Amino acid sequence: MSYRLPGNGKREALVSDVTFTVGAGETLVLLGRSGSGKTTTLKLINRLLEPTGGEVRLQGEATTTLEPHRLRRRIGYVIQEIGLFPHFTVAQNVGLVPRLEGWAPDRIAARVRELLTLVGLAPDDFAARSPRALSGGQRQRVGVARALAADPPLLLLDEPFGALDPITRVELQREFRALEGRLGKGMVFVTHDVREGLLLGTRLGLMHEGRLAFLGTPEEFRRSSDPQVKQFMEAA
């Protein structure tokens, strides 16, 4: 797929000819410097941006066959700034997509408890709290739980641990790694941290100037002779 700014045929595309697939239980890490098109690629998947060329398919179906909001309810989305709703409780935040999808209240409540437990937050302690009363790490746990709420087959994560302090970050990375296998979801994980990428990815894609310069397993990434990849490996 590719993406150009609307009405801007002459300027370089922000993303061009990026092709990859992500299977269930697989985490594709998109690495790259700022401005390399990682986040843009992510937003092209859930149609926060519309691809100007190419196609995105979710479980075999072109994403354009669904209305954007319907599509997005089937794709979990976690961003660095987390974006919890400050006027909702933790439970209301986590239960948002099920609520939008019209689940019965008791089913939502049960799902919220299950998810809070999954991300390591005791439901009795946290469900009724305001996001304001949480630490950064706890907030992002809620962010991940919220993205998983309606059991989407695909999860998009945009530098989810980027704003956390180093200790919390390592803690969350470790737990996330344990979670990946259990969930069996397809994930696209954007980061500029090579170590994080090598730890969490089943495959790594390196983006450079809007193109996918490298795509392969962590082992292939370590051994690659691609100059861009080498630069990144040296930085790690």
Place this chain on the structure above:
Amino acid sequence: MNLLRFYGDHAREAFGLLGQHLVLVGASTLLAVAIGVPLGVLLTRRPAWRGPVLGLANVFQTIPSLALFGFLIPLPLLGGIGARTAIVALVVYALLPIVRNTYVGISGVDPAVREAGRGMGMTDRQLLTMVEIPLGLGVIFAGVRVATVVGVGTATIAAAIGAGGLGVYIFRGVSTVDDTLILAGALPAALLALIADGLLGWVERRLGRG
């Protein structure tokens, strides 16, 4: 003390004028909210309209109120003598703070929260009603408060075009050079403004905490 005696002698009339005043301010503020809030929301969806709409509202704001009342008299439907014309003029004045604060309140919502909402699959309407308006409510309400307080003062001038209200005493007092009469209109108007400000300010703080 003259004032107390005056109210004692003219209690019925004074309460009548106070009632008219409240109706003028209440009706015009409610109408301005009904027009201004949707307009402010629209500006957040059509950023190109922001300049012209806020500019126009600003221009209206600069027309001296007595002149605006005068301009409206000859207009069909909106104009004429009486409360209807006065309410139209008061709505025009109340629009700017309400439209502007609605726009500012909604634009001020954390972009990350908005992106999360859209990314989770909220429709534009759900984003507006579940996230943007609740989070912007404190600021929106501050606009309503300003509009109300300004409206209480401006409504005194409505008496000039026969709309009644506390301004009746003020105009009568000015033309007969009677301080007591002027005070009989001005003092309750000022108190009304203070009470409205305090009351709406309290509501605003509660909403702002949201």
